[in-house]
Amino acid sequence: MAGHDDDRFRVKPAAPRPRAGPGPQRFIAQVLKKISKAGAKRSGKQEGRPASTFGRGRIAAVVAGRRLGPNARRVVIKSRFVVLKRAAVKSVAVHLRYIERDGVTRDGRKGRAYGADTNEADLKSFQERGQGDRHQFRFIVAPEDGLELDDLKEFTRQLMRRVEVDLETRLDWVAVDHWDTDNPHTHIVLSGRTASGEDLVIAPDYMAHGMRMRASEIATEWLGPRSELEIRQSLMREVDQQRLTGLDRALIRQAGREVRIDLTGHSPARQRQNILRARLQRLEGIGLAERAGANRWKLRPGMAATLKTMGEREDALEAMRRALKGQQRELVVHGAEGTGAVPVIGRIVGKGLTDELNDRGYLVIDGIDGRAHHLQVPAQVDLSQLPLHAIVEAPQQGRVKDVDRTIVVVSENGIYDAINHLNRLRHAGDGDPQATLDVHVRRLEALRRVGLVERVPKGKWRIPADLIQRTQQHDARKTAVRVIELRSHLAIEQQVRAIGATWLDRKLVTDAGVARRGFGAQVCDAMQSRVDFLCEQGLAERRGDRVALARNLLVTLRDRELAAAGKSLQHQTGKTYRPLLDGQQANGIYQRSIQFVSGRFAMLDDGVGFSLVPWRPVIEQRLAQHLSAVVRGASVTWSVGRQRGPSI
Structure with missing residues (x-):
């Protein structure tokens, strides 16, 4: 019996007492840490940052590319996570339209979207499937040796199949290959939902590192590892470039916080040391590095930002040369901010995106001043609405508006009185005093909405003493990027x-x-x-x-065109065209806008007939609503509803 009892005895150790210091790591955290130390380095600003703790592809992010050596084929992948609720209403449609634009194929034709199983993907259907998505992913995949790849489509499909394995779900995506630059690349738009309908959450490390390693694996399998000669030639091409290169990033990492480089040591990679020395000599020549002794240099603070700006300028100049096609012009590159001292007027001879991932565009304008201008445009601008050879204007930034000057001059003791201003206009013999007054009232209402003036009873506004300075500051913030106005299509x-x-x-x-x-x-x-x-x-x-x-040449020409257009629309719609007399009010449902020679006009339908009224951007949000408008000469006053109400 005793032996039987001994056999049943079991030791049950108590739980270990808590010790000082951090608690034990979870097993998966220990595994990720070991893999991170043994595998390839992640991309990012800080080396050794902790692995991602959420999203699909966490493990794949640290194991991808482990077998790749330093001679692996290189692939650049730019990624963007777009929250659709925060994006512009038509941002998805604009982006899809852009990647399928003309002139991007090998033979200069319109790009064609493809998918996992088709060479002709339906972008409209893809957009409809993603209407309820919370977010969307956009990628640009650019193999360094893209010109040597026989089939860029199959390369992209193979990459996305590996991504599906890493993320453990089927993916809904479309892609378009672009061959309009020196380096072929592919735009990929990925739906934000998994095959089961859940939100697709991708680990940040996978987007920054894992996907690029998968693409590098495929390129290396297809073309083989890079030879020593190819690696040397690739580095030598970077030596004389006036832009931020991989050599510069290596120098910045090597310099550390002291921004000093010492190449006196005998490195086993002697050829690479010689190339770094040649790059430093080039940087010294353009004032971005200073020799501090034999084989020692000091990097200029802000070198990376300066090189990036230089690269953007070189890209802009090259875009202008392509657009001008040999025409001799003085070239002017305008930055994103602070370059609107003078207006720019001319025809569009080139357009595109300076940042394809974030849809930031540019225009090349052949100006009436005899110079060519490169202008950056806001991301929300749809370049398809600005056709080549159209006439556009980028107004002067920071200019004091005449209407603001008049408001200050007319005001007495800090109060602007509309009735008093109207009497002044009549006494001065203004051709249309009411129209002139309406312009000033609309400006005051716009300033009131942003808190620069205050409305008081009986058609009066309280005007601050420094209104001019405040409006200049407000307009400068509002137009930090040059606004482009279409003058003629x-x-x-x-x-x-x-x-x-x-x-x-x-x-x-x-x-x-x-x-x-x-x-x-x-x-x-x-x-x-x-x-x-x-x-x-x-x-x-x-x-x-x-x-x-x-006399009244512009009004006469406009009325002639509208009379012919109204007659044509009358036959199409079966409704009576009602031409507007000067000062007459038009009422109706805003149906659509039409582009004429005289400009863009809104069609107001009152059920029996219709009128054509000069269009303004502010009414586009009132589509299918009842509006009122009064036209006086070349100006128009829009109101919500049938009677004169809140002006817009």
Whole structure:
């Protein structure tokens, strides 16, 4: 019995007492830590940062590329996580339209989207499937040796199949290959849901590191490892570049916080040391590094930012040269901020994206000042609405508006009185005092909404003493990036004999200065041809070297075009066209906008007939709503509802 009892005895140790210091790590955390130490380094600002603790692909992020050596093929992947609720309403459609734009294929044709199982993906269907998604992923995949890959589509499909394995779910994606740059690349748009309908959450390490390693694995399998000669040639190409390169990043890491480089040691990688020395000599020549002794240099603070800016400028100049196609112009590159001292007016000769991942665009404008301008445009601007050869204007930034000056001059004891201003306008013989007053009232209401002025009873506003300075600061913040205004969707050649108030007519009326060189010379010739056409129409008369234009030329041309357009629309809709007289009010449902020679017009439908009213961007959010409008000369006042109500 005793032996039987001994056999049943079991030791039950108590739980270990807590010790000072951090508690024991979870097993999975220990595994990730060991793998992180043994595997390839992650990308990021700080080496040795902890592995991702959430999202799919956490393990794959640290094991991907472990078998790759330093001679593996390199692939650059840029990724962006887009929260759709925060993005612009049409941001997805605009991005999909952009990646499928013209001129991106090998033969310069329109790009064609493809997917996992098709060479002709339906982007509209893809967009509809993702309408309820919380977010979306966008990638740009650029193999360094993309020109040597036989089939970029199959490369992308194989990459996405490996991504599906790593993320443990089927993926809904579309892609478009771009061959319009020196380095072929692929745009991939990935839906934000898994096959089971859950939100697709990808580990940050996988997006920053794992996916790139998978692409590098495939490129190395297809083309084989890079030879010593290929590696040396790749590094040598970076030595003379005026942009931030991989060599510069290596130098910055090696220098550390002291920003000093010492190449006196005998490194086993002697060839790489020689290349770094050559790069430092190049940086010394452009003032970004200073020799501190034999084989010792000191890097200039902010070197990376300076090189990045230099690279962006070189890209801008190259884009301008391509757009001008050999035409000789003085080239002007405008930055994102602080470069709006003068207005830029001209025709669009080139456009594209400076940042394809974030949809930040640019325009190359052949200016009437005889120079070519490179302008950055906000991400929300749809470049498809700005056609090539259209006439655009980037207004001057920081300029004091005449309406603000008048408000300050008319105000008495800090109070602007609308009735008093109207009486002044009548006494001064203003052609349309009510229209002029409406312009000032609209400006005051806009300033009131942002808290710069205060409205008091009986058509009065309280004006601060420093209103001019405040409005300048407000407008500068509002237009930190140059705003682009479309002046005419027609090229100047099409405007010469067009029926309607063209941009050339406005230049004739304002007699604004145009340089007689470059595009400015072409504008001057087109204006003379336009005068000949106006003389044929009885709207102008040559008197020696001078030209007498008809009274109210712009209104007359506009009314002629609208009369013809209204007659055509009358046949299409079966409703009566109601032309607007000056000062007459139009009411109706805002149905749509139409682009004419004279500009863009809104169609107001009152159920029986319709009117065409000059369009303003602010009414686009009122589509299908009942609006009222009053046209006086070239200005229009919009109101919500049938009667004169809150002005918009």
